[in-house]
Amino acid sequence: MASLKVWVKSTVTGQRMLLAAKTALAVGVAWFLGTHVPGAADKYPYYAPLGALVSMYPTFMGSVRAGFQTLIGLSLGIVLAAAVLILGSPNILTISLAVGAGVLLAGQPRLGAGREYVPVATLLVLILGGRNADAFSAGYAIQMGLGVMVGLVINVIIFPPLTLDAARLRISRGRKVLINQLEDMAKALSEHWPPEHEDWASRHQVLESSVSEIRGAVHGASESHKANPRAYRRSRHRRVRESIGDMKVVENITVYVRDVTEVLAGVIWSGPLDVHLKTELVEPVGNCLTSVAGLLQEWEDGRLGEGSFDDANDALRNLTAALVTADRNQAFTLNPGASVALDVQRILVALRRRVQNPTGS
Missing domain, CATH: 1.10.357 (Tetracycline Repressor; domain 2)
Known part of the structure; x- marks a missing residue:
């Protein structure tokens, strides 16, 4: 029952x-x-x-x-x-x-x-x-x-449906999935290794499913507005374009967050690549992840703007400086901290583009 x-x-x-x-x-x-x-x-x-x-x-x-x-x-x-x-x-x-x-x-x-x-x-x-x-x-x-x-x-x-609200809901859920993932990874870095909770390391399917659901919902919203007499308002068409732009941003960020997940899981529990995160890089990496999660939360709350990136930029600069100081002789491409820094930078670029051009057109 x-x-x-x-x-x-x-x-x-x-x-x-x-x-x-x-x-x-x-x-x-x-x-x-x-x-x-x-x-x-x-x-x-x-x-x-x-x-x-x-x-x-x-x-x-x-x-x-x-x-x-x-x-x-x-x-x-x-x-x-x-x-x-x-x-x-x-x-x-x-x-x-x-x-x-x-x-x-x-x-x-x-x-x-x-x-x-x-x-x-x-x-x-x-x-x-x-x-x-x-x-x-x-x-x-x-x-x-x-x-x-x-x-x-x-x-x-008879009430031809407009499914924009469903698309916005899926996008919101997708952002929350990313926020939780980033926060859990940052928390794991601050715990005694190996961390007690490791479910974040196996959420690849959750991330993929989230993007797939968003893609389907946004496509449905776009379809529902075509030849629909209830969709005559320009504001409705603008919101559909914004949803498409948001979908693209969430898709890109999901790829980068998945990369970070794989790198950190490999660092903590060993993976196919023999990579190690130096002790002095743990805190800067965690701060970067926390700051990016905060940006996504501001986006979720509708408060994301040009002035929202200061903390994330500072965290990324601190991580970059720590990378240079940690080991000048280590191969940069095999440094997991460098990989995280690159993905964080890509996330910030994607969010800036979203602020400057919400529709992505």
Whole structure:
């Protein structure tokens, strides 16, 4: 029961309930209209609800794309079936060959959601159409087209969703993941080695998943604004561009934080490279990580500006000076402190660019 409640809370969101309600309405309207289509198509009204169903996506442009891709796939399937009928009556061999050809055509990535309908339409026309294949094909296409149009109309007139808030939430979570990672690494440097907590050293998947979720949410937000009558305000488009810019910054910083994680994990627990962090570098490295975490927190709080970089710049200068003093004869490329300094510098550059140009354009 507890797991069911968790699943419901994570799955049944407001947007999902709205989509479910619109889909139910579209299917009902399509069925009603499908039963009133004149001509031979009135014998196949059950395909209209199917057309409405396949066209209902969370975003309007997603619905347009899926609907028309489905109709294209269906048309290709009908053409394949027609080719078989022209050659003669369908039989086991010709039906099998036609369906096989449909599967080959379905391998075209551009068909998108319509790929699976190529062999399906071929099979339905040849088997269900029979002697009335022409009437069946026309009715099938007309009813599916009607359902797709009903789905598009309902999707665009009834609260077409704008998913920008979801994207901003994902970006916020991504920043918090980075902040926690940097703070945990700085804390580990101040503990007796090896540190008691080492979960931060194995968070590569968490970092990657965070970026992937942000990328998907921002793409969804961008899609939801295309051809959406609710997205007419310039401020909405500006916020989408800002989200795309934020996504790029978080992606870059995640790469650098992951590099720092690998370097420090190798220093503490030994890794493929024989590298060691001198005692006098431990504190400057920890200060750098803490200052970068503070910058990300200011970004999260909406307070990041040109004057926010003073502490981080000072920490980076102190680390650079400590690197020079620590060992002038050590190979600089194998110094883990130098690697951390380079990644910190890259993070600061990325954040400065974000301050100067939030959209990244």
